[in-house]
Amino acid sequence: MTAMIRTIRTLLVAALATGAIASIVQTQLNLGELLRLGAPVTSSVRLWTTLEDLARFGPVMFGIAAAALLLAVLAGHWVLRFAPPSWRRFMFIAASVCGLAFVFWLMRSVIPMPALPGTRTAVGHGLMSLTGIVGGWLYARLTSSSKRSDSPGGGGRWREAAVVAVLLAAPAMLFFAMAPGAPDKPATVDRASYEVQTVATGLNRPWSVAFLPDGRVLVTEMGGRLLVIDTNGAASQIELDGLPPIFQQGGTAGLMEVVLDPQFERNGWLYLTMGYGEAAANGTRLVRATLKSDRIEEVRVLFSSTLKPRTGNNGGRIAFLGDETLVLSLGDGSERREEAQNPANDLGSLVRLDREGRPAADNPFIGKAGTAPEIYSLGHRNVQGIAVDPTTGDLLITEHGARGGDEINRIVPGGNYGWPVVTAGIDYPFAKVTPFTQLPGYQDAVLEWTPSIAPSGLAIYDGPLFPQWRGDLLVPALKERAVRRVVRNGQQIVDQQLLLSELDERMRDVKVAPDGSIYVLTDGVDAKLLRVMPGVRRG
Incomplete structure (x- = not known):
């Protein structure tokens, strides 16, 4: 012995x-x-x-x-x-x-x-x-x-x-x-102030929500389905004939974003993002199509990102700026995360394109030798939330850090947001990504979360149903299993609260509907589409 x-x-x-x-x-x-x-x-x-x-x-x-x-x-x-x-x-x-x-x-x-x-x-x-x-x-x-x-x-x-x-x-x-300590838990939103309606169930890894002018809701599933959900909760599938092959792998790659063109009622255009390639060489692709009743037509690939050697960190979110150019988020090189600092490719960047997929004419890197002309900002790890502030026109994003270092950033054209040179996060096995949390020449985050909450979307509330929330940020979080309400006074963040934490569900996406209600997608193989409405006061 x-x-x-x-x-x-x-x-x-x-x-x-x-x-x-x-x-x-x-x-x-x-x-x-x-x-x-x-x-x-x-x-x-x-x-x-x-x-x-x-x-x-x-x-x-x-x-x-x-x-x-x-x-x-x-x-x-x-x-x-x-x-x-x-x-x-x-x-x-x-x-x-x-x-x-x-x-x-x-x-x-x-x-x-x-x-x-x-x-x-x-x-x-x-x-x-x-x-x-x-x-x-x-x-x-x-x-x-x-x-x-x-x-x-x-x-x-x-x-x-x-x-x-x-x-x-x-x-x-x-x-x-x-080891990093447990995160500080903010207070919860008063549960009497809202009620939750279940619009649809049984969704398989849903990723994005968009609203049609007739009140129906579009939902993407990562496996490659685009669903339209009626006001009564009935779901039907949009035929995606003509769509290029989708690279799909579990919950890390597949069909992602769906966004309507600002002139959708005139041109019927919608935009989809998806994984493409294979496990050893994959990227994010932007496609435009015309929605015709229960199918898409006139499919056109607008943009395909630089390929990366591993899955994960795909970005894939879209926002339209005031001039109707679109900004698409792209993840870093995953295994080669340092590529987020390389302006010669578009890994770890936001790219700004016109509606034909060409680099916007006034992009900050246009005309600079050795740089990708579509880049709008760089130094991002994995941006999965993007929204334009309706009051100021500012472009705001949320992005995943590693183990911590999740961020909200206000985008400056040509700005460098640091990854992986500057971050408060550490690697998954607890080693340092970098000793620097701030450096000259790199943009500071508006808000940072360590430990990680895994922010997977972003919406800015501007509807009539929750007037006290106007201007606040809504951030769905996978790891935290709630939606964060980031309370703002003008542009200053003054508080944070948890919404829907009582459901104990991973939250994938959040969007504000035209009527001011809030639609939330939970995550996973048996997920739900939820609608948040003001609570009914009794007594």
Whole structure:
């Protein structure tokens, strides 16, 4: 029993060393990318970022290394049954490197977002895997036959067990001490002030809502259906013959936005966004079509974004500006998030187009060599909410951060909104995306949420039914499972409240209907279309 506990202890020591070194390597890889983008990474910034990652990401990497080294140790012991003892050290080192490489590959294969930023490139994957040299060498050395044998009696066993407990508890305690705290929960909107009507049920991953002039509602489903829902809740399907192939993958890509042209009653045009391509090379496409009763005609592809190497972060929202040019949001490069800072392509940007899909003539990058002329702003991660303020004409967006760093931004033409050089968020495995939350030359967020609420839409209330809400922002949130009412006094944010939190549903989209009621789409494979109306006062 003592020998087994000692083996576990040795494995944990090797995993701790491997995890610490892998954390340091990943931090240097990440800071190297930021330096390439011009970020002011000084020696002191590098030191403190490395230490912070060691404290918060190091325990996560310890767990990954422990799993990889366990596989490596089992494989190494099996091979050594048939190999000479002189191969022992080499065998455990090789097995540890291969085990880490396999686990990193597996994580990249099954997790939609880049699981570990350090392994996004072949070079990074290789360097991170080579940290297994330390773990394999330590394991081989500490378990060599030259080390002292088990201590006699039960005292040695209890000492070894105590060491194992400390080796497990210390990283766990450090992780919980450094992990982001729980978000502050704002007050809820008075539930007597509104009532919720269920307009439709059984929707399969719905994404967007639009209102037809006759009062019916259009709803997209990511699987590739465009539904029209009557005032009595009856749903029928719009035939999408002529639509180009849609790249659809679960809840990360598919048919997304539907928006009517400002002159819809005259021209019948609607706009759709969708994924296109394949998993290893996919993007977002903008299509215009003419709606004719129960079908679309005259389908035309207006714009196809730069392809990215992984799914997720598609953007896909549309808004029309006052001059009737349209702005389309596009996600970053996912695996290559730094492309959001590259003006030569349109990843991680807002693009502004005329209604024929051409770059607007006065776009800020028009005529600049080496830049995409359609770009309106850049440095975005994944904008999934967009709306024009009817009072000021300002273009406002909401965008997903990673683990935190969700934002509301006011768009300045040509502005750089920072991702991934400037953000308050951290990576999903708790490593730093960047040490900078503000820098000269980058636009500051109007509002930021850390931890994340996962904002997936945006509407600005300007209807007659809730006069006290006029000018407020409505933000559906997937993770928070509510709609945030962001209360404004003019352009100043003065409060936040939760709407529909009692439903405990992921919220996908929100739109204000012409009559002033609020339509909300929940998210998922059995989702609903809800209508929020003023509450009936009794008594």
